[in-house]
Amino acid sequence: MQMAPENEEKTSNWFKGINVAKIVNAAKDAKQLGKEDPRRIIHSLKVGLAITLVSLFYYFNFSYEGFGVSAMWAIMTVVVVFEFSVGATLGKGVNRGIATLLGGALGVGAHRLASLSGGKAGMYHSRIIGFLSAVVTFIRFFPKLKARYDYGLLIIILTFSLISVSGYRDDEVLQMAYIRLSTILIGGSATVFICIFICPVWAGKDLHNLIATNIENLGIFFEGFGCEYFETKTDKDQETNASMDGYKNVFNSKGTEEALVNFAKWEPRHDKFRYRHPWDQYLKIGTLTRECAYRIDALNGFLHSEMQTPMEIRAKIQESCRKMSLECSYALKELALGINNMTFSLHIDHHILSAKAAAKKLKSSLKTGLWPDANLLDIIPAATVASLLIETVSYTVKIVDSVHELASLSQFENCDATLPNETSREEVTRSPGIESHSLSITVE
Amino acid sequence: MQMAPENEEKTSNWFKGINVAKIVNAAKDAKQLGKEDPRRIIHSLKVGLAITLVSLFYYFNFSYEGFGVSAMWAIMTVVVVFEFSVGATLGKGVNRGIATLLGGALGVGAHRLASLSGGKAGMYHSRIIGFLSAVVTFIRFFPKLKARYDYGLLIIILTFSLISVSGYRDDEVLQMAYIRLSTILIGGSATVFICIFICPVWAGKDLHNLIATNIENLGIFFEGFGCEYFETKTDKDQETNASMDGYKNVFNSKGTEEALVNFAKWEPRHDKFRYRHPWDQYLKIGTLTRECAYRIDALNGFLHSEMQTPMEIRAKIQESCRKMSLECSYALKELALGINNMTFSLHIDHHILSAKAAAKKLKSSLKTGLWPDANLLDIIPAATVASLLIETVSYTVKIVDSVHELASLSQFENCDATLPNETSREEVTRSPGIESHSLSITVE
Numbered sequence: 001m002q003m004a005p006e007n008e009e010k011t012s013n014w015f016k017g018i019n020v021a022k023i024v025n026a027a028k029d030a031k032q033l034g035k036e037d038p039r040r041i042i043h044s045l046k047v048g049l050a051i052t053l054v055s056l057f058y059y060f061n062f063s064y065e066g067f068g069v070s071a072m073w074a075i076m077t078v079v080v081v082f083e084f085s086v087g088a089t090l091g092k093g094v095n096r097g098i099a100t101l102l103g104g105a106l107g108v109g110a111h112r113l114a115s116l117s118g119g120k121a122g123m124y125h126s127r128i129i130g131f132l133s134a135v136v137t138f139i140r141f142f143p144k145l146k147a148r149y150d151y152g153l154l155i156i157i158l159t160f161s162l163i164s165v166s167g168y169r170d171d172e173v174l175q176m177a178y179i180r181l182s183t184i185l186i187g188g189s190a191t192v193f194i195c196i197f198i199c200p201v202w203a204g205k206d207l208h209n210l211i212a213t214n215i216e217n218l219g220i221f222f223e224g225f226g227c228e229y230f231e232t233k234t235d236k237d238q239e240t241n242a243s244m245d246g247y248k249n250v251f252n253s254k255g256t257e258e259a260l261v262n263f264a265k266w267e268p269r270h271d272k273f274r275y276r277h278p279w280d281q282y283l284k285i286g287t288l289t290r291e292c293a294y295r296i297d298a299l300n301g302f303l304h305s306e307m308q309t310p311m312e313i314r315a316k317i318q319e320s321c322r323k324m325s326l327e328c329s330y331a332l333k334e335l336a337l338g339i340n341n342m343t344f345s346l347h348i349d350h351h352i353l354s355a356k357a358a359a360k361k362l363k364s365s366l367k368t369g370l371w372p373d374a375n376l377l378d379i380i381p382a383a384t385v386a387s388l389l390i391e392t393v394s395y396t397v398k399i400v401d402s403v404h405e406l407a408s409l410s411q412f413e414n415c416d417a418t419l420p421n422e423t424s425r426e427e428v429t430r431s432p433g434i435e436s437h438s439l440s441i442t443v444e
Numbered sequence: 445m446q447m448a449p450e451n452e453e454k455t456s457n458w459f460k461g462i463n464v465a466k467i468v469n470a471a472k473d474a475k476q477l478g479k480e481d482p483r484r485i486i487h488s489l490k491v492g493l494a495i496t497l498v499s500l501f502y503y504f505n506f507s508y509e510g511f512g513v514s515a516m517w518a519i520m521t522v523v524v525v526f527e528f529s530v531g532a533t534l535g536k537g538v539n540r541g542i543a544t545l546l547g548g549a550l551g552v553g554a555h556r557l558a559s560l561s562g563g564k565a566g567m568y569h570s571r572i573i574g575f576l577s578a579v580v581t582f583i584r585f586f587p588k589l590k591a592r593y594d595y596g597l598l599i600i601i602l603t604f605s606l607i608s609v610s611g612y613r614d615d616e617v618l619q620m621a622y623i624r625l626s627t628i629l630i631g632g633s634a635t636v637f638i639c640i641f642i643c644p645v646w647a648g649k650d651l652h653n654l655i656a657t658n659i660e661n662l663g664i665f666f667e668g669f670g671c672e673y674f675e676t677k678t679d680k681d682q683e684t685n686a687s688m689d690g691y692k693n694v695f696n697s698k699g700t701e702e703a704l705v706n707f708a709k710w711e712p713r714h715d716k717f718r719y720r721h722p723w724d725q726y727l728k729i730g731t732l733t734r735e736c737a738y739r740i741d742a743l744n745g746f747l748h749s750e751m752q753t754p755m756e757i758r759a760k761i762q763e764s765c766r767k768m769s770l771e772c773s774y775a776l777k778e779l780a781l782g783i784n785n786m787t788f789s790l791h792i793d794h795h796i797l798s799a800k801a802a803a804k805k806l807k808s809s810l811k812t813g814l815w816p817d818a819n820l821l822d823i824i825p826a827a828t829v830a831s832l833l834i835e836t837v838s839y840t841v842k843i844v845d846s847v848h849e850l851a852s853l854s855q856f857e858n859c860d861a862t863l864p865n866e867t868s869r870e871e872v873t874r875s876p877g878i879e880s881h882s883l884s885i886t887v888e
Contacts, residue, residue, distance in 0.1 A: 030582070030586075033585050033586065034582075040582065040585050041582065043581065044578040044581040044582035045578050047577055047578060047581040048574040048575060048577045048578030048581070049574060051574055051577045051605055052570045052571065052573060052574030052577075055569070055570045055573050055574075055609050056570045058609050059570070072606050072610060075605045075606060075609060076602060076606070079577070079598065079602045079605065080598070080602070125499070125503075126500045126503070129495055129496060129499050130492040130493060130495050130496030130499075131492060133496075133523070134488040134493075135488070137487065137488040137491040137492070138474070138477075138484065138485065138488035141477050141484050142473065142474075142477065154524070158519075158523045158524070161495055161519045162519060162520070165499050165516060166516060294738055380810070380824075380827045380828075380831060383828075384827075384828055384831070387824060387828070
């Protein structure tokens with residue numbers, strides 16, 4: 001008899017323990033999510049605001065009498081269309097609007113067609129609906145259409161089926177199509193208005209910043225690499241060590257980049273971005289950044305490898321390697337800063353030229369035989385590091401070139417604002433053939 | 445006066461040309477899509493069938509009188525929930541069903557709460573709806589919830605808003621919640637039934653095949669690499685050359701793998717897969733496959749590099765390199781075949797051991813100085829190829845180990861069915877410590 005309450009107490013304590021721990025963890029996670037990106041909280045509030053406004057609209061008697069139960073389509077549109085970024089919202093909104101129009105027209109057409117056939121309209125109707133749904137479902141597999149219009153095609157099937165099915169019953173099919181379209185327009189415009197005019201989140205800007213951050217991460221690695229590999233660490237370097245792994249984020253950003261490009265294409269002019277900003281160029285830069293990051297990953301492997309090369313062997317390549325890695329670091333960091341400010345600094349070319357000179361010097365000294373009497377297995381890691389660095393120089397050149405292409409396509413300013421005093425703003429013209437340099441390095 | 449009809453003809457010809465060409469192209473694309481994966485056509489027909497059946501249901505008078513206009517929820521559910529694979533459909537269906545239940549309960553609750561407050565119910569209502577929508581929208585940002593329950597959370601907001609808003613008007617809120625739930629159940633069960641019992645597409649099986657194909661592609665590269673690099677081409681090799689690039693597909697399959705794992709987790713027992721099949725293990729294998737593919741990409745670069753090593757230098761490493769690459773090829777191809785048949789051949793270990801022996805031999809011969817008088821710049825590419833091959837051996841071991849882990853988790857058969865005559869089915873026990881071998885190779 002004594003056991004029962006004791007057991008009960010234990011169980012309830014155990015339950016409490018679990019629940020309290022879980023709730024505390026969830027709260028911590030929520031706080032972390034909000035801290036990482038406060039726009040998430042703002043977005044949630046914006047969705048709440050939009051739904052409140054549209055549901056208030058539902059309570060006004062005059063609109064209820066006009067639209068009846070169909071006013072709920074307005075709420076539905078807000079819930080379904082409101083996305084995090086302006087581009088995603090506009091894409092879904094435009095898709096939904098046009099698809100409702102098309103699907104409605106098809107539905108009315110199918111209704112007329114079926115009513116011509118007289119008595120057995122129901123059977124004909126169902127078959128037409130089934131056939132058209134199958135066709136549109138197949139169209140959704142086309143990769144180009146899937147990328148931009150998948151949601152629209154879904155809504156065409158939906159509206160078409162609903163209109164033609166309800167039409168058979170109500171015989172007020174035009175009226176219904178009109179009501180559905182106008183309620184969707186009301187919901188959609190409330191959504192788009194709130195999304196654009198209250199703290200907008202632009203997918204294009206996010207993409208722009210993501211590319212800049214990725215390039216900066218590569219630069220940060222190169223900055224630390226020279227000191228790390230040639231073991232001239234000071235206390236300060238201990239800090240950079242942790243941030244040197246930032247380049248690893250580049251590997252996982254491919255999906256995000258593609259999604260953001262798709263959204264950004266829907267966005268109107270904002271900040272310094274025009275309506276037809278060359279968004280596809282960002283994908284090209286992203287791919288080059290990732291290819292460079294793979295070489296960096298291989299270099300990083302040599303930093304932590306247990307198969308170390310003796311110091312005297314490394315010393316022979318130290319000067320050129322440090323030069324290359326530092327100049328690449330300067331170029332990439334200045335490039336990232338320039339992307340952020342929508343400028344293109346002409347200093348970058350100086351850094352690139354120095355890096356190339358160092359690469360050339362290293363190559364010719366490798367030819368003449370730097371290590372005459374050393375063990376081959378000691379040399380291989382050092383030689384691999386050298387050739388990886390030479391490769392990364394050519395990737396840096398490619399990245400600079402593709403950003404330069406972006407800059408000229410989207411009319412960045414050519415400026416030296418980032419380092420105003422060094423060359424007293426002399427007019428440096430960019431050598432046109434920097435693309436050909438990159439080839440000569442890799443082939444050489 | 446003569447110009448006008450001529451021009452008109454030209455324009456109409458031009459229009460015709462464009463239209464005919466476009467239509468022909470679209471038809472060709474459609475044919476191609478159907479040929480690539482005939483299941484796409486079957487899926488479209490299945491969707492058409494499901495919508496036809498549910499819309500027929502709408503025409504039966506008794507059900508119309510029972511559910512009224514709400515019967516369209518059934519059609520809506522079919523259109524929105526029917527996805528290509530069983531897992532995706534079940535995931536969406538379960539999410540939609542449970543979310544409708546939860547959202548409905550919340551809606552009824554909010555309705556009761558607001559009606560307690562009397563006259564200004566409308567205002568209170570809107571605020572409650574707005575607040576709860578904001579909270580649920582924020583919850584959608586939790587990464588774990590987003591992966592599996594994003595659609596359900598959206599439907600909670602939707603149902604909750606619709607129920608509580610309509611409830612204020614109709615005062616038949618329980619009735620409406622009941623109707624919405626039952627129509628969704630009818631649409632959902634028709635969808636799930638057709639999806640599972642007519643030519644089902646299992647995401648789990650697709651994932652399983654994708655992993656096997658990726659591993660096979662790595663094996664195909666290794667098979668051709670030895671002949672290509674040491675230039676002992678015959679006419680037959682010309683054919684393999686084209687298929688050697690198959691490993692490049694591995695780079696783009698990460699997103700597909702993650703999506704398929706998410707879908708597969710919803711699927712019931714099918715073929716040889718249990719309900720709780722170790723799907724996450726596939727992600728691990730996929731990652732290792734990609735890491736191996738990056739090394740392969742580097743090796744491929746040396747095949748087409750203009751910086752070629754003289755033949756006499758390559759000849760020194762030829763034997764070990766060809767051995768390693770062939771043994772890896774055999775092991776990977778047998779592994780892929782085994783995954784397809786859900787078996788794990790014990791021959792794989794023999795191939796792995798031979799590849800390791802060759803790697804060890806090459807390492808020790810590199811130490812003793814293979815090329816005493818050669819130019820360093822000639823040696824570096826050959827030495828890099830050798831060390832990349834040694835690395836790929838250790839990646840092959842890792843892939844074999846992770847597939848073996850999958851095999852023991854999901855109870856593959858240990859068998860030698862693939863090569864029945866060679867060892868006369870003697871009982872070979874798998875050495876337990878193969879994991880530790882892989883370490884010793886990389887550290888050595």
